[in-house]
Amino acid sequence: MAKVILKNIEKSYPNGFKAVHGINLEIKDGEFMVFVGPSGCAKSTTLRMIAGLEDITAGEIYIGDKLVNELPPKDRGIAMVFQNYALYPHMTVYENMAFGLKMAKVSKEEIAKRVKEAAEKLEITDLLSRKPKEMSGGQRQRVAVGRAIVRKPDVFLFDEPLSNLDAKLRVSMRVRITQLHKQLKEEGQSATMIYVTHDQVEAMTMGDRICVLNYGQIMQVDTPLNLYNKPENKFVAGFIGSPAMNIVKAKLISKDDSTYIELSNKDKLKLPKEKAEKVCNDIGKEVWFGIRPENIGNENMVLNENDRPLSGKINIVEEMGNEEFIYFMLGEVQYTARIPVDKLTTASFNQKENFYFDMNKCHLFDIETEKNLTI
Numbered sequence: 001m002a003k004v005i006l007k008n009i010e011k012s013y014p015n016g017f018k019a020v021h022g023i024n025l026e027i028k029d030g031e032f033m034v035f036v037g038p039s040g041c042a043k044s045t046t047l048r049m050i051a052g053l054e055d056i057t058a059g060e061i062y063i064g065d066k067l068v069n070e071l072p073p074k075d076r077g078i079a080m081v082f083q084n085y086a087l088y089p090h091m092t093v094y095e096n097m098a099f100g101l102k103m104a105k106v107s108k109e110e111i112a113k114r115v116k117e118a119a120e121k122l123e124i125t126d127l128l129s130r131k132p133k134e135m136s137g138g139q140r141q142r143v144a145v146g147r148a149i150v151r152k153p154d155v156f157l158f159d160e161p162l163s164n165l166d167a168k169l170r171v172s173m174r175v176r177i178t179q180l181h182k183q184l185k186e187e188g189q190s191a192t193m194i195y196v197t198h199d200q201v202e203a204m205t206m207g208d209r210i211c212v213l214n215y216g217q218i219m220q221v222d223t224p225l226n227l228y229n230k231p232e233n234k235f236v237a238g239f240i241g242s243p244a245m246n247i248v249k250a251k252l253i254s255k256d257d258s259t260y261i262e263l264s265n266k267d268k269l270k271l272p273k274e275k276a277e278k279v280c281n282d283i284g285k286e287v288w289f290g291i292r293p294e295n296i297g298n299e300n301m302v303l304n305e306n307d308r309p310l311s312g313k314i315n316i317v318e319e320m321g322n323e324e325f326i327y328f329m330l331g332e333v334q335y336t337a338r339i340p341v342d343k344l345t346t347a348s349f350n351q352k353e354n355f356y357f358d359m360n361k362c363h364l365f366d367i368e369t370e371k372n373l374t375i
Contacts, residue, residue: 002064002077002154002192003029004050009059011045011216019045020216022059027194032181034207035196038239042216043196044159050194051080051157063155077154079147081161085140087132087147093119094128097147104151111150118149121180138169145177149184158195162202170202178206200240204228212236234288234370237363243293243325246335249367250289252282261289261362265331267310272360275374279364282373288365293325293338295361301343302356309354314347328355 004027011020019042027033035043048054050061052073061068068076079100087096094115101111119125122142132140141161148156158177162170177195184191197203203210204224212219212227212235219239220232231237237245251262259276260268271279279287297303312328312335324344326337337355339345347353364373 002190003027003031003062004033004155004192004194005060005062006046006050007060007062009046009049009061010057011042011049011054012057018216020049020057023216023218025211025218025221027192030185030191032178032191032193032195032206032208034203034210035194035213036198036200036203036210036239037213037219039198040215041213043198043213045216046213047157047159047194047196050155051078052076053080078157079149079151079153079155080157080159081141081144081148083160083163085132085137085144085164087140087143089132092129092131093124093135093143093146096132096143097128097150100147100151114150114152115146118146121149121183122146122176136169137165138173141165141173142176145180149180152189154190154192156191156193158193160196160198162197163199170199174202174206201242204240212239214239230372230375231363232372232375234290234365234372237290237365237372241292243336243338245290245292245363246296247288247290247365248333248335249286251286252279252284252364254283259283261287261359261364263289263330264333267330269310269357269359269362271362275359275362275364279373282364286367287373288367288370290363290365291357291359291361293336295358296335296337297356297358298326298337298339298343298345298347299354299356300345301339303358309356311352312355314349314351314353317348326353328353 006023006025009020009023012018037043045054049056063076097115098111119128122145124142127139162173181191181193207224209221209223210227211221214235220227220236227236227240238247253260253262259271262268310330312330314326314328316327318325322341324339326339327334366373
């Protein structure tokens with residue numbers, strides 16, 4: 001069993017800076033957990049504490065049923081893949097992958113068997129005699145992953161392993177690591193993986209669950225779809241999704257037995273009954289109004305026929321091939337709409353266009369606590 005449990009984990013430095021503020025998290029046996037957040041949110045620090053590379057100030061870390069606070073990294077049953085590959089330049093691929101096993105006094109026959117199996121999984125069998133300088137970045141990263149596989153650890157730890165690769169390689173390696181996780185599970189091997197990234201696309205496509213961190217605190221832990229569709233707070237709503245969710249200040253008002261969002265330019269958007277009921281005690285208050293770009297349509301993509309369209313002046317149109325992003329102004333505030341290629345119009349810079357808001361998909365956040373009022 002290879003679950004990982006963090007109980008009230010804290011990290012403070014000698015200068016008084018507190019990087020991690022009482023994290024509580026249970027990572028299930030065989031789960032692919034992704035830590036995601038902006039730079040400085042303590043995701044790598046938390047991973048390094050699990051690995052034993054960073055001392056913890058308070059709390060307890062369990063790997064399986066074993067308290068590992070005082071155990072050195074080599075005794076924790078973990079294997080780590082670093083951002084910079086950390087390969088020995090004077091060794092061949094085979095020697096790099098075999099090194100940890102050799103130090104652990106594993107037999108030559110077993111080493112050869114494990115290296116061969118890992119090389120086949122990662123399609124690097126033809127690279128075993130090469131040295132790191134003779135390979136591309138993507139090939140080196142596969143070797144680094146292979147070195148982790150051969151150890152057959154209880155837990156795999158990945159610290160932004162793809163950040164040094166170009167965009168195309170990142171996608172292919174992302175798919176390969178996800179496939180590896182599923183393959184190890186199918187073979188009955190321990191496949192608990194904790195993966196750190198600042199790239200929310202990586203997080204969304206790879207993780208069984210995602211832990212969103214900010215300033216050393218957990219903002220939300222959930223499945224990718226729940227994070228996207230049911231963000232618990234304004235930070236998660238704005239961080240997850242590309243282009244980012246439109247989030248603006250607005251006011252809740254009541255008119256003719258209906259509840260409306262009043263934008264800064266006095267345009268009004270009617271809330272559907274279900275959402276209106278959840279904010280009935282907040283009428284007259286200022287809130288954060290959030291709506292994703294794909295939930296704003298143009299005249300060819302009417303999303304909410306019950307509401308009148310809002311007229312916006314177009315700033316920029318970004319052509320993406322299969323869709324376009326329209327940046328438009330309502331008063332002094334810019335919004336983003338995401339329009340599929342079959343719904344495009346001929347609108348361009350400085351032109352006016354009508355935009356329809358699907359208010360069934362909107363979110364309202366408390367202006368102070370920033371908690372989602374509509375879930």
